[in-house]
Amino acid sequence: MIEVKDINKSFGDNHVLHDFSAEFEAGQVNLIIGQSGQGKSVLTKCIVGLMEVDSGSVLYNGRDFSKMKRKERKEIRTEIGMLFQGSALFDSMTVEENIMFPLKMFTKMSKKEMQERADFCLDRVNLKGRNKLLPAELSGGMMKRVAIARAISMKPKYLFCDEPNSGLDPSTSILIDNLIQEITYEYGMTTVVITHDMNSVIEIGDHIVFIHNGRNWWQGTKEEIIKTDNQEIIDFVYASKFMKSLKGKLA
Amino acid sequence: MSYIVSIGKYVGMIKGVFSKPERFKVYYTRTLTEIETIGINSAGIVAILSVFMGAVISLQTASNMDSPLLPKYTIGYITRSSTILEFSPTIISLILAGKVGSNIASEVGTMRVTEQIDALEIMGVNSLSFLVLPKVIAAVFFFPFLIICSMGLSIIGGYYAVTLSGLASHEEFTFGIRAFFKTSDITYALIKTCVFAFIIVTVSSYYGYFTKGGALDVGKSSTQAVVWSSIVILLTNFILTQLILM
Ligand SMILES: Nc1ncnc2c1ncn2[C@@H]1O[C@H](COP(=O)(O)OP(=O)(O)OP(=O)(O)O)[C@@H](O)[C@H]1O
Ligand SMILES: [Mg+2]
Numbered sequence: 331m332i333e334v335k336d337i338n339k340s341f342g343d344n345h346v347l348h349d350f351s352a353e354f355e356a357g358q359v360n361l362i363i364g365q366s367g368q369g370k371s372v373l374t375k376c377i378v379g380l381m382e383v384d385s386g387s388v389l390y391n392g393r394d395f396s397k398m399k400r401k402e403r404k405e406i407r408t409e410i411g412m413l414f415q416g417s418a419l420f421d422s423m424t425v426e427e428n429i430m431f432p433l434k435m436f437t438k439m440s441k442k443e444m445q446e447r448a449d450f451c452l453d454r455v456n457l458k459g460r461n462k463l464l465p466a467e468l469s470g471g472m473m474k475r476v477a478i479a480r481a482i483s484m485k486p487k488y489l490f491c492d493e494p495n496s497g498l499d500p501s502t503s504i505l506i507d508n509l510i511q512e513i514t515y516e517y518g519m520t521t522v523v524i525t526h527d528m529n530s531v532i533e534i535g536d537h538i539v540f541i542h543n544g545r546n547w548w549q550g551t552k553e554e555i556i557k558t559d560n561q562e563i564i565d566f567v568y569a570s571k572f573m574k575s576l577k578g579k580l581a
Numbered sequence: 582m583s584y585i586v587s588i589g590k591y592v593g594m595i596k597g598v599f600s601k602p603e604r605f606k607v608y609y610t611r612t613l614t615e616i617e618t619i620g621i622n623s624a625g626i627v628a629i630l631s632v633f634m635g636a637v638i639s640l641q642t643a644s645n646m647d648s649p650l651l652p653k654y655t656i657g658y659i660t661r662s663s664t665i666l667e668f669s670p671t672i673i674s675l676i677l678a679g680k681v682g683s684n685i686a687s688e689v690g691t692m693r694v695t696e697q698i699d700a701l702e703i704m705g706v707n708s709l710s711f712l713v714l715p716k717v718i719a720a721v722f723f724f725p726f727l728i729i730c731s732m733g734l735s736i737i738g739g740y741y742a743v744t745l746s747g748l749a750s751h752e753e754f755t756f757g758i759r760a761f762f763k764t765s766d767i768t769y770a771l772i773k774t775c776v777f778a779f780i781i782v783t784v785s786s787y788y789g790y791f792t793k794g795g796a797l798d799v800g801k802s803s804t805q806a807v808v809w810s811s812i813v814i815l816l817t818n819f820i821l822t823q824l825i826l827m
Contacts, residue, residue, distance in 0.1 A: 380699050407705035418696035432704045435604050484704075 331356050332377065332488065332520055337386035339369070339376055346372050348544040350386070356487075356520040358536035359511055363525060365566060368541050370524045371415060374490050377522070378410055379403065390488070408436050411481030415492040415524075417473040419465040419480070425452070426461035429480045436484065451479035454509060456502075471498045478506065482513055489514070489521045495530060503527065507534050528567060531555065540566070591787050597709035598717065598783070611715040619681050619716060619782075620723030626680060627673055627727050628734055634668055635660060635735030636742035643748040653749045657757020660739040662766065669731040670770040671818050674777035677724065678810040682785040685716060686806035689789025690799035698790070713786045720778035728774045732767075769825050776821065777814050784810040 332354040339347040346369040354360040362370050375381040377388050379395055388395045390406055398406065419428050429448040433439050439447070452458055455475035465473055474494060481489060491510060495503035511534045514521040525531065531538060535552040540563055542548075548560050555563065568574050602608045639660040646655060689712055692698050701708040736758060743749045749757075785806035792802040 375699075378703055380702060404705045407703055410703055412700070412703045414696045414700060416696055418700040420697055420700070421691075421695075434607060435704065435706055 331391055332522070333389040333392075334373075334377060335387050335389070337373070337376055337388070338384045339372060339381065340384060346544055347376070347383075350541070350544065350546055352539050352546050352549065354520050354522050355537065357515065357518045358521070359514050359534045360520070360522045360537045360539065361525055361531060361535045362522065362539050362541060363531060363566070364541035364547075366526075369544050370541055371492055373541065374412075374492060374522065374524060378412060378490060379407075408432070408484065409487040411484060411486035411489045413474070413477050413481050413489075413491040413494055415496075417465075417470075417477040419473055419477055421465045423464075424461065425457070425463050425465070425468070425476050428465070428476060429483045432480070432484045447483055448479075451483050452476075454482070454513075455479045456505060471502055474498065475502075475506065478509070485517055487517075487519060489519050491521070491523045493524055493526065495525065495527050500529070503529065504533065510534065528573075590791065591783070594709060594713075594787055594790065595783060597707065598713045598786075600707055600710050602710055602714065603706060608711075608715055611711075612718050615715045615719035616723050618684070619719050620727060623677060623680055624727060624730070626676065627731050630673065630676060631669065631731040631734035632738035634672065635664060635738030635740075638663055638668065638735070639739030639743045639754075640746070640748070643743055653753040654757035654760060656743055656749050657739070657754040658760050659757075660743075661736055661758045661762075664735040664739070665732050665766050665770050669728050669735060670773045670777065671814070673728060673731050674724070674774065674781065674814055675811055677727075678777075678781045678785075678814060679807050681720070682781050682806045682810045683803045685782060685785040686789040686792075686803040687799055689713075689786055690792035690802045691796075693790060693792045694795055694799060709790065713782065713790070716782045716786065717779060720782045721775050724778040725771045725774050728770065729767075732770070772825075773818065773821055776817060780813050780817060781810045784813055 334350060334352045334354075337347050337350045338345075350373065362373065364370055372381065376383045379388075383396070387397075393402075393406075395403070395406065419425075420431065423431065426445070426448045429451050430444045433444045433447060437444075448461065449458070452460065455478050457472060457475055457479070460468075460472070460476075465476070468476065474497070478491070478494060481491070489510070494510065495506050498506065507530050510521060510523060513519065523530070523534075532552055535555070538550060538552065538555055539546055540548040540555075540560075542562050548555075548558065548563055550558065555567070558564075568577050639656055642659045643656050689698075692712070698708045698712075701711060740754055740758075743754055744751055788802040788806040788809070789799075792798050
């Protein structure tokens with residue numbers, strides 16, 4: 331479980347996060363939703379320690395990340411898998427090498443075991459046999475899927491995905507959503523997914539946090555978000571004409 | 582003020598670079614790759630430059646020797662000492678600052694802006710030592726070889742320029758090359774080279790590593806890397822020359 335307590339983060343005058351608090355339980359898919367520029371990526375970077383918070387704390391299973399020693403931080407990090415918004419694949423390495431990289435650095439696996447693990451992960455993201463391609467030879471959606479494969483290669487305890495299905499077609503998008511859900515339940519991971527995609531919200535949102543004006547504006551389950559009469563959520567979810575008309579019909 | 586902050590940041594970076602590697606074997610293979618990209622791939626340009634540099638130095642020396650009192654072997658002598666003491670270690674290092682420095686800054690800078698460095702950090706890898714240490718080792722070990730080759734090629738260039746144009750004979754030039762030879766000159770040149778190699782790699786990595794923004798900023802970092810590694814090389818050269826020759 332990850333607890334976020336009263337995080338503040340500003341860039342100069344731009345106060346991005348205000349006393350943000352939330353809890354992300356293990357074994358369920360936690361979603362963070364909110365408009366563009368509301369600080370979703372900044373929030374995840376603060377949680378994983380890529381950005382220093384101005385105040386507040388982040389607890390991993392009760393242990394305060396900011397108070398940890400270097401070595402402990404490192405240990406926690408080998409338990410974190412992260413999918414970046416821009417994939418962040420190592421472009422000098424092939425698909426397979428990308429996936430094997432954390433294994434090479436932190437496990438004592440033999441080359442054959444690593445290769446098997448890479449094949450397994452690639453198979454899970456429907457990219458079997460693309461082992462030898464370079465990131466430059468992949469489409470945007472394929473890069474995302476390789477990045478997911480890399481993020482899960484170490485069987486992480488904590489998984490962060492920044493917009494895993496932006497830029498993907500609906501069927502691949504659902505595939506990715508299901509994959510994230512499956513592995514979360516299977517490994518009992520604490521998964522945090524940032525998304526704009528309302529399909530994902532309804533599909534896999536066990537716990538949803540809506541971030542607005544840098545605050546934890548609303549949280550609840552996918553059943554609750556459908557019924558809520560919180561105006562900001564309604565504006566966010568029913569932004570398109572299509573959704574508005576749908577809501578009219580449902581009402 | 583901002584210079585002091587930058588120097589502090591640079592020193593902090595150097596500390597990060599020399600922290601304990603996670604996996605020795607991975608670092609070893611990375612160092613070999615870097616020797617190829619940083620060192621071997623620069624051999625061609627170093628060779629061409631050295632030959633022409635030596636040729637021009639000897640021709641200039643020959644054409645400026647008006648006095649009949651000066652013996653002809655002076656041409657060989659001056660070509661040798663200026664090449665070994667200054668031209669090969671300093672000029673070639675400046676050229677390498679341009680080629681290797683911009684290369685390193687844009688590689689590391691691109692990794693920064695595309696979040697690849699964040700990805701390394703998240704995995705628990707010390708990104709600084711992972712990215713920079715193999716480059717430092719590769720350059721500090723391999724540049725001296727390049728410079729020794731450069732010295733040899735410069736002298737050969739000078740030899741052919743002078744003998745083919747008939748400004749001095751084979752005997753005169755080779756006598757000059759051997760005259761008053763001190764091995765300490767070579768040692769001095771190689772020490773300088775190692776220091777310059779360290780400067781090129783660390784200053785360029787600094788600009789790459791702390792790039793903020795996008796592709797445009799990577800270009801800017803790369804220019805800054807070349808400018809500042811050159812300036813630092815020239816300053817250090819001045820200080821080292823004072824220290825060693827005094
Ligand atoms: N490194 C940075 N330096 C300065 N400001 C930043 C930095 N990163 C983010 N910001 C600012 O923080 C705010 C939140 O950005 P963030 O990337 O978290 O948005 P987001 O919610 O992830 O949006 P999107 O859905 O478009 O990805 C923005 O106003 C942005 O300008
Ligand atoms: Mg974002």
